[in-house]
Amino acid sequence: MYSVRSARQFSTSALRAVSFKTVPASSDSVSSLKVIVKNAGSKSGPSGLAHLVSTSTFLDTPEKSGLRLKREAELLGGEYSAEITRDALILKATFLKEGLPFFVNALGSALAKASFKPHELKEVAGPYSSYVNSLKTSCPKTKGIEELHAVTFRSGLGLPLWYDGFKSYSTEDIKTFAKSAFLTENIEIIGENVDSADLQKFVSESSFASLPTGNDVIAQPQPTYTGSESRIRRAGKTSAVLGFAVEDADAFELVAAGLVANAPSTISANVESKVLSYDGASLFYFSVTSSDAAETSKIIKDAAKHLKTLDFSKYAKYASYLAGKPVTSKSVTIPSEFNLVVIGDVDNAPLKSEL
Structure with a gap:
């Protein structure tokens, strides 16, 4: 190569x-x-x-x-x-x-x-x-x-x-x-x-x-915001997504692995956590989707609690498996604020202030 x-x-x-x-x-x-x-x-x-x-x-x-x-x-x-x-x-x-x-x-x-x-x-x-x-x-x-x-x-x-x-x-x-x-x-x-x-x-x-030539465009840091919430009422399954912009993408591969590892085993809910990397920024998220809004509510509440309490440094091996690349153990600093989005039955999903 x-x-x-x-x-x-x-x-x-x-x-x-x-x-x-x-x-x-x-x-x-x-x-x-x-x-x-x-x-x-x-x-x-x-x-x-x-x-x-x-x-x-x-x-x-x-x-x-x-x-x-x-x-x-x-x-x-x-x-x-x-x-x-x-x-x-x-x-x-x-x-x-x-x-x-x-x-x-x-x-x-x-x-x-x-x-x-x-x-x-x-x-x-x-x-x-x-x-x-x-x-x-x-x-x-x-x-x-x-x-x-x-x-x-x-x-x-x-x-x-x-x-x-x-x-x-x-x-x-x-x-x-x-x-x-x-x-x-x-x-x-x-x-x-x-x-x-x-x-x-x-x-x-x-x-x-x-094709014409031009000037190289250097990726600029993207302005980011935390503490926001969006709730969109929709029929069908209910999805809750929490997340925030991160600088150390590799460190938050550990967080993604830790949250997935501690999510309850269920056949009715789909749980996912990833770090999306772009030029100039990375976005961490944890999502849960279920036909039962109460189940979505419980799992997203647990994930928010785990964000504040888990030691993510011990999930390096699982993070490497999920990310498909080596992830080394390191300490992770979790932001004090995050963003929350709920799609579906918003009446039975928690507010950000309740997480």
Whole structure:
């Protein structure tokens, strides 16, 4: 595994800032590409706009329609997708190894030559983005974690991850956002089961070479807030999520492990605790979701109590298992305040002041 700067290989100025990386193959015949566009995530623009950009990415270009691109990719035994995170837009492609030139060009064209036509926004990107938001947030836990971001960060990382349809955007808005984000300094290309020299050669000959250069954007610390509470009444299961921004993400992997280890065993409740790491901030949360609001109430109260009383340093082994990486034992300082979100039967869920 290694990372090199293409400026050492090519004289094309637009490629000098593109970062390349190859990773060990997981299959002899199947290859994959991942293009990470930093500063193109949901935190980087108006509410929901980045998600609209992502769903518009593999539609028409001057050379090919979205339908033709899809058919050609399928004929080559490959597939592609785009997804949005809070930090980045991520394009992915999986294909047979000999399809590398086609998919490098397809991903490059998706960034450099997307047409962003008005009818595509109205008929495809807009409705699909709203559908994804409705589908994702129909889960009370997901809705709770989204709301926790909103009360913890407010702006930036607190903006909705998906387009909720409450704001109207034009294709010019999409083009402006894409133009500001689709810069070579923001691009990292990761290839799996591909030859590094071939990857760099094909990228230099593709539409990636026509992307403009810009200035490196350094992630800034995100303003954070604690002591907030949000309660959203909704039919169905009840989810309670408590959390707060943290600086030492590894330390709070211990806290996540300790809270999960001490949660009661139950077949009716789903319990989860994680640390979500972003550029400029990390967010710790503990969530419980159950069809029984009383059960949700009891488990979230117990978790709040454990936050104040447990010795989390002894959960290093379990934390390593849950996080999928080594976590060392250390002392953890728990903030005096946290944020609480309740989705569902808010009448039978505790107030933050009761935890």
